[in-house]
Amino acid sequence: MDVLARLWFSLEILLGINFIIFVHELGHFMFAKWHGVRCPVFSIWMGPRIWGVKRGETDYRISLLPLGGYVMMAGENPDERTGAPDELTSKGVFARFQIFVAGTAMNFVWAFPIMILSFMVGKEVAAPMVGDVRPDTSAWESELQAGDELLSIGGTQVRAYEDYVKEIVRRPKGEKLEVEYRRGGQTRKTSVTVGTATTIGMSPISTVVAEVEKDKAGAASGLRKGDEFVSIDGIPVFDANEISDIIDRNAGKGLAVVVRDKAGASRTLTITPALGEEKWVLGIGRETTPPVVGVVRPNTPGAKAGLKPGDEIATIAGESVASFGALTQIVRPRAGQTVTVTWKRGTEAMSAEVLIGSQGGRGFLGIMPEPSNRLATVPADSALAKAGLQPGDRILTVNGKELKIVSSPSADDRKRAVKGEIYISLDQVEMEARAGKGEKLSFAVKRGDQSLSVDAAPVKKADGDLSIRLQHKTIMLRSGFGESIQRGCAEAIDVFVLTGQMLRKLLVHEEEASNLSGPVGIVSAAYKSATEGFGNLLWLLGMISMNLAVINLLPIPVLDGGHIFFLFIEKLRGKPVPARVQGYAAAGGALLLLSLMLFVTWHDIARMF
Structure with a gap:
């Protein structure tokens, strides 16, 4: 992508996000003027004034920093209040309510034409095709598999992959939804159980x-x-x-x-x-992972063969299985073939004739490996081999830190792993080595009855490139004028409802706060949308506008909803909430929002890497 294209995309994002903030402030300004509130400044962008024109009492200006804008209303600052009739606090409760809610109303209203325009221009979306299904998720418990085309969920037509995700997000946790899909020209049905956004367990085809x-x-x-x-x-x-x-x-x-x-x-x-x-x-990877069953997907060849967690696969179709990586390589080319699979369950040797399943022509058993600290194989010329490690060795600690291997790590263990206090998988050890600069790692190793101490120095290796x-396989959704109005309005209302439902799920702990996005995530998503087409950027801006409309109504001091909440109390008391109390509440609200901003920004950055 050339420099001019990057600059153009960045300009689109800058103007788009600033437009959303501008219409919000314009709403406050218009209703303030309508109710006779003096507005000394209406500024596009923030910081020092670089250009402007004064009309009546208002300085209409453009400021230096391209970060939204603001309207200054007389009487907003408690230290500057004189009781003049043109000050904000001199107006009645209902007038102030209209002024405060006007910004949110403008974001709500503008989301509709922006969404309509996005469908007229054309929106590139991920095709409703399954690319991957992950273990311990709602999709894993269904019969969906890679290559399936999604047709509907819960009675709602799926035209794009996002339609499937939105239906999961809108429904309450635990609800079972019927999914209609197409596989090999045949229409089939299965069901999924609603979890959180992170347990949808599926991704669209990305080829x-x-x-x-x-x-x-x-x-x-x-x-x-x-x-x-x-x-x-x-x-x-x-x-x-x-x-x-x-x-x-x-x-x-x-x-x-x-x-x-x-x-x-x-x-x-x-x-x-x-x-x-x-x-x-x-050199840690699937080639070093033992061929031990960790999870068996329901209604798959593995389940029908009687495989259970803890079983160790020995042979498939007469070929010895040394690792889970080897198992995958043996199974993939054998879709539709009946083969003999042998395995050990404890000390008992078992076998079965298994019809290998087909995912669009790719063979699969429907099993995932058990997390293990045991090395199934040691790749030649790897750092593991040079350190003297052998197949069957169990790694107990790394640099003195516990290697705690369990099938489902607790939330506390995950937090400790993020902090670097423990390791919860050998993959985590490999990732740390790749992120380092070749530093040696000290392993405490169990080899049979022997306890060993082994130092392994990572080696430099180049992968294929x-x-x-x-990217995802995409389709273009473009509609005529009439259909664009219908779809755009429906989409705007959909985003409004989904935002409210997401907030409800956060409050009742059906959703994780780490799934929220802050400024970094928004700009990153906006840039990606801009590169996908102008229609995609318009859709995202419409979504952001509607999100702001909902979030700004939350009763948090410093937000419009906080001001409205104080007006509600004032109406009940018959007099305003003391300025001192409002000041303390505003400080607390600002601290809360700053903390939330830092929290979501941290997760935005973590997701990028």
Whole structure:
């Protein structure tokens, strides 16, 4: 993406977000003037005045800092009140109520034309196709699988992936919803149970090439922007992480890749990943993970074969299974085949004939590995091998910190892991090594009856790289004038209702506060939307405008809802709340909002990395 495009996207975001804040302040200003309140300043942006014109009592100005705007009303500051009839506090309760609510009303009203325009321009959205299903989630308990096309949920048509997510968010936790989907040309039904936003457990198909760097491996192999990965070495693919993993593991090796262009035409390419940037690694991954069953998905080949958590897979189709990574490689090309699977349950040897399931042509058993501190294999030339670690070794501590392996870590253990007090998986150890600068790690190891101390120094290794960026498969939703009005109005009301429902779920602890977004998350989402098209940016601005309309009505001092709350008390008491009390409340409200802002900004940044 060139510099001019980045600057243009940034300008779109700056103007769009500032417009939303401008109409909010304009609402306050218009009603203040209507009720005869003196307004010395109406400013676009903040800080020192750089240009303006005075009309009557008001200085209409543009200020230096491009951060929203403000309206200054006489009598707002308690120290400047004189009791003059044109001051804000000299007006009646109902007049002040209208002035305070006007900003929210403007955000509410403007969300409708912005949404309508987004559908007229055209909005690019994620296709309603399943790319991945994660364990211990509502989707995992259903029969949905990668490659399925979502048709409806809870009786509501699904035209885009976001329609599915919105229906989950709007419904109360625990409600069971019927999902209609299409697989292999057949329409089927299943059900999902509503959880939180983080337990939807599904992501849309993400196999489309969004960017290809010139003169790099991907471009040299014939990949073009807009191409969609269909299969790699004959195995269907549906998820960007899966594609990236295959590319990482195959530096210098030719891969037979089938792609589909924007027009739907397929072609086969031989793609050879180049060596990417060297990184410090230990060598921990699926190849070192024991082939022990941790989770069995209901109604899958694994469940029907009788597999249970704790079972250790020994062979599949006569091939020895050394690790969970090896298990995946054996199963994927065998969709629809009946094979013999053997495993150990404690000291008992077991076996069954298993019909391998098919996810769009990709074989699967429907099991996930059990978290373990045991090394199933030790890759040659890895830091683990150079340190003398062997298959079967169990790692007990890392740098003196406990390696606490459980199938479902508690919230407290997760917090301790984030703080660096403990490790809750070997993957966490690998990630820490990759983020470091080659520092040695000291392992306390159990090898049979022996207790050992082993130092492992990460080694530099380059994964495969195509220099491409993948994104969700998208479809364009563009409507005519009449349908745009209908869909835009429905979408605006939908966002209004969903925002209220999300706040309710937060209050009753059905949703996690960490799922909220602050300024960093909003700007990041706005930039992404701008790159996807003007219609997407308009939709996001409409959503932000409606969010502001709802949130500003919360009875928190310093928000419009806080001012309205004090007016309600004043009406009941027959006199205003003392300025001192309002001052203390405002300080507390500001502290609360600042704390919330820091909290969500921290999580916004964490999500980016």
